[in-house]
Amino acid sequence: MKIHAAVVSSFDRPPAYEPYELPVADGFQVADVLAVGLHPRVRTGASGQHYTSTGELPMIPGVDGVGRLEDGRTVYFVADDDVPGPMATRTLVDPRRSIELPPGADVVRIAAAMNPAMSSWVALRRRVPLQPGQSVLVLGAAGNAGAMAMQVASLLGAGQVVGAARRAAGEVVALSDVASVAAEVDVVLDYLWGAPASEAMMAILKARADRSRELNWIQIGSVAGPTIELPSVALRSANFRLQGNGQGAVSARAYLAELPSLIDEITAGRLSLRTRTAPLTDVERAWSAPEEPGVRTVLVP
Numbered sequence: 002m003k004i005h006a007a008v009v010s011s012f013d014r015p016p017a018y019e020p021y022e023l024p025v026a027d028g029f030q031v032a033d034v035l036a037v038g039l040h041p042r043v044r045t046g047a048s049g050q051h052y053t054s055t056g057e058l059p060m061i062p063g064v065d066g067v068g069r070l071e072d073g074r075t076v077y078f079v080a081d082d083d084v085p086g087p088m089a090t091r092t093l094v095d096p097r098r099s100i101e102l103p104p105g106a107d108v109v110r111i112a113a114a115m116n117p118a119m120s121s122w123v124a125l126r127r128r129v130p131l132q133p134g135q136s137v138l139v140l141g142a143a144g145n146a147g148a149m150a151m152q153v154a155s156l157l158g159a160g161q162v163v164g165a166a167r168r169a170a171g172e173v174v175a176l177s178d179v180a181s182v183a184a185e186v187d188v189v190l191d192y193l194w195g196a197p198a199s200e201a202m203m204a205i206l207k208a209r210a211d212r213s214r215e216l217n218w219i220q221i222g223s224v225a226g227p228t229i230e231l232p233s234v235a236l237r238s239a240n241f242r243l244q245g246n247g248q249g250a251v252s253a254r255a256y257l258a259e260l261p262s263l264i265d266e267i268t269a270g271r272l273s274l275r276t277r278t279a280p281l282t283d284v285e286r287a288w289s290a291p292e293e294p295g296v297r298t299v300l301v302p
Contacts, residue, residue: 002031006089007284007300009060012049015288016062016088018281026084029093032068035075036112036278037088039287039298040064041146041224046086061085061092065116067108068094075102077111077264079257090281090302098253100260106268113276113297114149114267119256120221121150121190122263124246125157127255129188129217134160138183140201141192141222142166142173145274145297150190152272161186165201176201184208189218195226203235212239220245 002023007016023031047062063086065079078099080087102111121139125131137154141147142164151172154162163183164173174182179201186205191198202218209216216239235241244250266272274297279287281302292298 002091004089004091005281005302006061006085007063007281007288009047009062010058012047012058015285016047018284021059021061021085021089023085023089023091023093026093029081029084029095030070032070032076032078032092032094034087034089034092034281034302035067035069036108037063037066037281037300038112038116039300040116041222042116043086043088044288061087061089063088063092065112066092067102067112068092070094075106075108076100077102077115077260079260088281088284088300098257100264102264103268106264109276109278109299109301110274111264111267113299114272114274115260115263117146117149117274117297118153118263118267118272119259120146120192120246121153122157123251123256123259124190124219124221125154125188126259127251128219128244128246129242131157131159131188133158135187136161136163136183136185138179138186138189138205139164139192140166140176140179140189140198141224143168143170143294144192144222144224145295146222147190147192148295149272149274150192154188154190156266156271167197180204180208185210185214187215187217189216191218191220192222193225194220194223194229196229197225199229199231202229203232206235206239206241209239215240215242218243221247 006021008019009016066087076099084093143166169175
């Protein structure tokens with residue numbers, strides 16, 4: 002089937018809007034794509050830098066989207082690794098990885114918010130289920146996913162939510178002040194990793210009044226670096242649990258089970274994210290345009 006798509010022919014260049022032959026795949030349904038988010042995860046996949054990348058080219062990027070099936074139903078879907086991505090006019094949807102949207106759902110809002118919200122939503126419901134009243138620290142709160150994580154933590158019943166970033170702004174504190182404001186935190190959602198996470202980790206552990214109090218550190222993103230230096234004493238001197246959240250750490254079935262409730266929260270407006278749209282035909286320009294803090298770009302065929 003002939004379609005048009007954002008085609009990645011080189012990991013060194015943005016995708017280009019080109020004709021593409023959509024393959025036939027058993028068990029998949031064809032959908033007209035309505036909206037696809039240009040998430041950081043999409044960018045790393047299209048550059049071959051994500052840990053799930055196979056290195057095969059050409060490829061169609063995208064990890065999720067909203068589409069209309071041939072029977073008229075509008076669905077949110079998670080892209081399957083075995084078929085071309087959804088940044089196209091039409092795509093293949095696995096019915097087992099899709100959720101029908103309620104009538105009148107804002108497809109741009111859903112396409113923009115599901116990916117950045119899902120990491121913290123799944124982390125606090127599946128990896129370390131948040132208990133009412135517990136406190137949460139978000140490292141990297143200046144980014145879209147981090148800012149969304151603060152909303153998610155509050156929505157799920159956190160007693161206190163602290164956001165931290167390189168520079169203080171509004172409700173977000175500077176990383177250098179983390180130990181003074183979040184020493185007794187219960188859960189950390191870490192979108193930074195690298196040296197900032199290592200420094201914050203040790204500062205918090207040293208500042209805790211009761212080191213036997215459990216601290217769950219959930220590693221989600223690595224915008225500050227792929228590795229950290231972690232002294233062994235960090236794991237021996239405190240009740241400290243370090244784990245990750247992402248593809249592989251949580252089963253696909255568990256992720257999918259969380260989609261309906263997360264869609265309900267976004268549709269109801271209890272989780273929000275500013276958006277800007279761009280036509281898929283202008284994918285090269287949209288891909289190269291500077292990102293505006295707090296805004297997620299959504300491509301619309």
